[in-house]
Amino acid sequence: MTDxxxxxxxxxxxxxVSVLRGVNLRVSTGEVYGLLGPNGAGKSTLxxxxxxFLYPDSGRIRIFGSAxxxxxxxxxGYVPERQRYHNHCTPRExxxxxxxxxxxxxxxxxxxxxxxxxxxxxxxxxxxxxxxFSKGMLQRFGIAxxxxxxxxxxxxxxxxxxxxxxGQQELLTLLNNVRQRGHTVLICTHxxxxxxxxxxxxxxxxxxxxxxxxxxxDVQQKIGGMIVQTGPLDLPLRQRLEMIxxxxxxxEQAVIISPHNPESQARVLQTLLEANVTxxxxxxxxxxxxxxxxxxxxxxxxxxxxxxNPPLPRVVLRExxxxxxxxxxxxxxxxxxxxxxxxxxDQKDSKQ
Amino acid sequence: xxxxxxxxxxxxxxxxxEYLRSGRIFLELIATIACYVILLRPTSAAMNASYLFAVLGxxxxxxxxxxxxxxxxxxxxPQNYIVLTHNVSRDAFLLGLFFAAVIVTxxxxxxxxxxxxxxxRATDLTLFGWTLATLPLILNTGLVAAIALLLSPPVLSAGWxxxxxxxxxxxxxxxxxxxxxxxxxSEINPLLVDLxxxxxxxxxxxxxxxxxxxxxxxxxxxxxxxxWANLLAQCLLLLSFLGxxxxxxxxxxxxxxx
Numbered sequence: 174m175t176d177x178x179x180x181x182x183x184x185x186x187x188x189x190v191s192v193l194r195g196v197n198l199r200v201s202t203g204e205v206y207g208l209l210g211p212n213g214a215g216k217s218t219l220x221x222x223x224x225x226f227l228y229p230d231s232g233r234i235r236i237f238g239s240a241x242x243x244x245x246x247x248x249x250g251y252v253p254e255r256q257r258y259h260n261h262c263t264p265r266e267x268x269x270x271x272x273x274x275x276x277x278x279x280x281x282x283x284x285x286x287x288x289x290x291x292x293x294x295x296x297x298x299x300x301x302x303x304x305x306f307s308k309g310m311l312q313r314f315g316i317a318x319x320x321x322x323x324x325x326x327x328x329x330x331x332x333x334x335x336x337x338x339x340g341q342q343e344l345l346t347l348l349n350n351v352r353q354r355g356h357t358v359l360i361c362t363h364x365x366x367x368x369x370x371x372x373x374x375x376x377x378x379x380x381x382x383x384x385x386x387x388x389x390x391d392v393q394q395k396i397g398g399m400i401v402q403t404g405p406l407d408l409p410l411r412q413r414l415e416m417i418x419x420x421x422x423x424x425e426q427a428v429i430i431s432p433h434n435p436e437s438q439a440r441v442l443q444t445l446l447e448a449n450v451t452x453x454x455x456x457x458x459x460x461x462x463x464x465x466x467x468x469x470x471x472x473x474x475x476x477x478x479x480x481x482n483p484p485l486p487r488v489v490l491r492e493x494x495x496x497x498x499x500x501x502x503x504x505x506x507x508x509x510x511x512x513x514x515x516x517x518x519d520q521k522d523s524k525q
Numbered sequence: 526x527x528x529x530x531x532x533x534x535x536x537x538x539x540x541x542x543e544y545l546r547s548g549r550i551f552l553e554l555i556a557t558i559a560c561y562v563i564l565l566r567p568t569s570a571a572m573n574a575s576y577l578f579a580v581l582g583x584x585x586x587x588x589x590x591x592x593x594x595x596x597x598x599x600x601x602x603p604q605n606y607i608v609l610t611h612n613v614s615r616d617a618f619l620l621g622l623f624f625a626a627v628i629v630t631x632x633x634x635x636x637x638x639x640x641x642x643x644x645x646r647a648t649d650l651t652l653f654g655w656t657l658a659t660l661p662l663i664l665n666t667g668l669v670a671a672i673a674l675l676l677s678p679p680v681l682s683a684g685w686x687x688x689x690x691x692x693x694x695x696x697x698x699x700x701x702x703x704x705x706x707x708x709x710x711s712e713i714n715p716l717l718v719d720l721x722x723x724x725x726x727x728x729x730x731x732x733x734x735x736x737x738x739x740x741x742x743x744x745x746x747x748x749x750x751x752x753w754a755n756l757l758a759q760c761l762l763l764l765s766f767l768g769x770x771x772x773x774x775x776x777x778x779x780x781x782x783x
Contacts (some may be wrong), residue, residue: 221606221779224606224609224610225607226609226778226779226780227778227779227780228778243614243615246609246610246611246612247612249610250610251606251607251610253603253606253607255603257602257603257604258604258607259539259543259604261542261543261546261547262539262542262543262546266542270535270538270539271607271608271611272610273535273609274535274536274608274609275611275614276528276533276612318607318611319610321611322611322612358711
């Protein structure tokens with residue numbers, strides 16, 4: 174695969190504040206690359222350097238093999254973090270202006286604008302002024318303008334910034350559609366869910382450099398499960414617990430319920446209490462990428478998270494010895510335990 | 526080159542659309558009408574052409590400073606990152622802003638002239654005379670717009686702006702240099718004053734076409750070769766300032782104001 178973006182030893186500072194220090198980055202054709210980093214890490218600065226808005230202090234940038242970044246912009250679509258557009262015009266007027274700047278023929282441009290307004294769900298508001306748009310609509314308009322001249326490379330800065338949950342979900346679905354069209358995409362974000370949903374590879378920008386690059390598939394783990402941290406579990410008990418359901422897996426001192434199933438969780442807890450086993454903590458399962466990101470940003474080692482079968486996280490939130498009395502368990506769990514006890518054997522069997 | 530000009534015209538058109546719809550143009554309209562009411566309204570005495578062009582010669586450049594400031598303000602916004610990613614070069618973008626500023630200024634100039642023609646026509650002015658006198662004024666207006674563009678935040682950093690302003694101040698300081706303060710300094714350090722005078726002479730050189738252009742529009746004496754040569758000098762000066770603005774804009778990081 175050809176590298177569309179090649180960045181070598183890129184440094185940039187604003188006055189005395191050094192933002193990027195010798196960044197190296199390569200993004201290949203058709204790849205969706207996520208650039209993760211905390212606020213102020215220099216993600217937007219890197220995008221502006223790629224677009225030729227900023228000049229590097231040192232280092233080299235090549236896009237489509239050329240160092241003339243201004244000339245390459247015609248093959249790049251850009252969605253900025255802050256959705257600020259010329260508010261006194263309609264999406265159709267705006268897209269017509271931008272398309273004409275791109276040198277598109279009027280007939281083709283009209284057709285393309287209709288397609289994009291349809292794709293982004295803005296057809297019904299195509300003649301309304303942009304100042305009347307909500308954040309979510311503006312974000313979708315941002316995608317439409319970026320795709321206008323069917324660019325080979327898309328640079329997207331914080332796509333779901335400032336959106337409510339529905340807006341985020343809508344936009345991620347839209348971006349996933351865009352991704353499936355084969356565009357090469359570089360997404361800057363600090364939201365792990367976006368990266369896990371959209372990206373093939375991720376680079377973590379921290380301390381002025383790409384501190385770590387990983388393939389998302391290698392570190393992706395089913396999330397949404399629960400981990401019950403326990404005392405030592407003997408083999409017969411582990412076998413009994415794993416009989417509860419396929420989502421229950423046991424380790425020496427932990428039970429993992431993934432994906433999360435309240436019923437299984439209640440039965441696991443009940444079994445553990447009956448067996449008089451110490452329950453140290455009950456915690457949500459955290460994705461490995463989240464752990465890798467947090468540690469990288471803090472400058473801590475992540476080697477043990479990059480092995481093929483990593484050990485489970487052993488963060489102990491609370492320890493109770495002797496075993497947790499039933500009345501101290503979370504009210505919701507208590508209710509589930511009660512429901513489970515009251516259920517008739519027939520009902521239990523049918524659920525199993 | 527043709528592509529750049531096309532893009533510049535597109536940027537100018539779009540900027541003007543935004544300018545009109547945002548209502549900013551009303552400020553210029555009010556200023557134009559105020560200028561008419563205060564300086565050019567019908568009075569008991571008939572107005573002559575020299576007075577009219579003396580007023581218009583100051584109105585045009587003054588309006589150019591105000592309008593260029595507003596238009597550059599529209600250009601210096603993060604919205605324009607989007608415009609620039611759509612294959613608009615820095616040159617075309619800057620030129621588009623310049624065109625927009627000049628078009629608005631000339632529109633106001635036209636409105637003012639129309640008001641005068643309708644309600645207080647100058648006694649000794651023909652259409653041909655108006656056209657001739659307008660030529661150097663248009664060039665002066667463009668020139669001032671180019672200088673205002675050069676001195677705008679996206680083009681020059683604060684330090685360079687101060688430096689260029691200091692040079693312009695020095696070029697315009699002939700009265701100060703021949704004044705009593707300088708005479709006192711001359712007694713202490715004659716070399717310094719000679720140096721200042723030399724710098725002032727060099728710097729004021731480029732301003733000669735501007736002032737001569739103004740005189741030409743007031744006198745409308747286009748019957749000599751220097752008059753036409755001055756128009757050429759004004760054009761060259763305008764291009765030089767635009768070239769300087771382009772150079773400054775190219776060298777800077779594009780960090781639009783939030």
